[in-house]
Amino acid sequence: MKLFTVGPTQMRQEILDVRHQQVPYFRTTEFSKIMLDSDRLMKKFMNAPESYKSIYLTASGTGALEATIMNCMNENDHALIINGGTFGQRFVDLCKLHEIPYTEIKLDNNEELTGEHFLKVDNDNYTFVIANIDETSTAQLYDINLLKSFAKKHNAYLVIDAISSFLIDPYDMAGNNIDVTILSSQKGLCIAPGLSPVVISERLYEERVKHNNIKNLYFDFNQYIKNFLRGQTPFTPAVGVCYEMNKALHLIEAEGYENYLTRIDSVAKDFREKIKDLPISIPEFTLSNAVTPIRFEKPIAREVFSILKDKYDIFVNPTGGENEDYVLRIAHIGDTNVEDNTMLVELLKKVIEELA
Structure with a gap:
C-alpha cells in the first residue's frame, strides 16, 4: 500500500516502529516529560512563545475546531469566516450551531482570496477572524498577510486552522499575530489520527479562555491548561x-526544520512539473505544498481513484461535491519522494489512456 493522501499519510518506518510498541501507562513522570518535550518542539517550529497555552485533545480536527469556538467565543462576538471549501464551511456550521454571529467570505471553485474580498465586508466590527490557512478541499493557501492585517485593523483575534499546513508550509504564529493555532496529528505531523493540539496566545487566554466557564466537561480548555503544567x-x-x-x-x-520544509516543497514542485504533459490541469491560485488538486478533462476522477486503489494499491484523495467526477487530490507529505512521483505519474498516464 502506498498513500498519496493528506491524512492519514504514508508513515515513516521510524514512526511505525513506535506504533508497534506496547502502549505504556501514562500517569507517570516519564510520560509527562515526553509531552513537555513535544510541546517545546511544537512551539519552536511554529514560533510560539513559551507563555502560549497548549491543549492536547484526543479528538479529530473537527473536535478541536468546535472546542476552540466553545472556549474562545460567545454570542456577543462577531466572526469573519473565510469559507473557501469543505473546511471553511465547517467553521460556518459550528458558528451556526453555537449561535455565534458571523459574516462569511464565500469563495467559488478556483476563486482566489484577495484584498478585494475584505473590502466588501469591511463595514462592521469583528472580534474574530477565522480561516483554514490551507483549505484542504481545494489546496488553496491563503495569504496570511491579508488575514493578519484585517484582524489587526479590527483588533480581532486571529484563529487559524493549520491542520494541513503546519510542518508543510512556513508558519509563524507570533510573527503573524495568530491567537489560535489548531492542528491534528494525521496531517502535517504525519502520524496516526486521534490527537489534536491547540495552541492559544497569552492575550486570548488572559482575556477570554481564563474567565470562560463553558458547560462542557471534556472540552474545557482551562482543565487542559491546568493539567499540562505537569505535562498531563x-x-x-x-x-x-x-x-x-x-x-x-x-x-x-534532526533533519532541520527548514530542510524538512524544503524537502516537501521540492516534492510538490516535482510532481506539478511531471504532470504538465498529462490531460489534466491545476488551479492558478497559490497552492499549499501539502497537496495538488488535479482536474481531468473528462468526468473520470472516481474511476481513476478506484483503479489506483483496486489494481495498484495506491491511494489518493477523492473530492466530494460538484467536483467529485473531475478532481483528485495528490498529497506530497509523509514518506513519499520524487521517485514515488515518477511512479504515480506513469500510472496516471496509463490509467487515463485506458479510460480514453
Missing part, C-alpha cells in the same frame, strides 16, 4: 499517538 491531560489521551508525535518532532529537529 485531564482525561486519557491517545497515548500511543503522543509517543509517535514525540518521535516525529525529533525526526524533524
Whole structure:
C-alpha cells in the first residue's frame, strides 16, 4: 500500500516502529516529560512563545475546531469566516450551531482570496477572524498577510486552522499575530489520527479562555491548561499517538526544520512539473505544498481513484461535491519522494489512456 493522501499519510518506518510498541501507562513522570518535550518542539517550529497555552485533545480536527469556538467565543462576538471549501464551511456550521454571529467570505471553485474580498465586508466590527490557512478541499493557501492585517485593523483575534499546513508550509504564529493555532496529528505531523493540539496566545487566554466557564466537561480548555503544567491531560489521551508525535518532532529537529520544509516543497514542485504533459490541469491560485488538486478533462476522477486503489494499491484523495467526477487530490507529505512521483505519474498516464 502506498498513500498519496493528506491524512492519514504514508508513515515513516521510524514512526511505525513506535506504533508497534506496547502502549505504556501514562500517569507517570516519564510520560509527562515526553509531552513537555513535544510541546517545546511544537512551539519552536511554529514560533510560539513559551507563555502560549497548549491543549492536547484526543479528538479529530473537527473536535478541536468546535472546542476552540466553545472556549474562545460567545454570542456577543462577531466572526469573519473565510469559507473557501469543505473546511471553511465547517467553521460556518459550528458558528451556526453555537449561535455565534458571523459574516462569511464565500469563495467559488478556483476563486482566489484577495484584498478585494475584505473590502466588501469591511463595514462592521469583528472580534474574530477565522480561516483554514490551507483549505484542504481545494489546496488553496491563503495569504496570511491579508488575514493578519484585517484582524489587526479590527483588533480581532486571529484563529487559524493549520491542520494541513503546519510542518508543510512556513508558519509563524507570533510573527503573524495568530491567537489560535489548531492542528491534528494525521496531517502535517504525519502520524496516526486521534490527537489534536491547540495552541492559544497569552492575550486570548488572559482575556477570554481564563474567565470562560463553558458547560462542557471534556472540552474545557482551562482543565487542559491546568493539567499540562505537569505535562498531563485531564482525561486519557491517545497515548500511543503522543509517543509517535514525540518521535516525529525529533525526526524533524534532526533533519532541520527548514530542510524538512524544503524537502516537501521540492516534492510538490516535482510532481506539478511531471504532470504538465498529462490531460489534466491545476488551479492558478497559490497552492499549499501539502497537496495538488488535479482536474481531468473528462468526468473520470472516481474511476481513476478506484483503479489506483483496486489494481495498484495506491491511494489518493477523492473530492466530494460538484467536483467529485473531475478532481483528485495528490498529497506530497509523509514518506513519499520524487521517485514515488515518477511512479504515480506513469500510472496516471496509463490509467487515463485506458479510460480514453
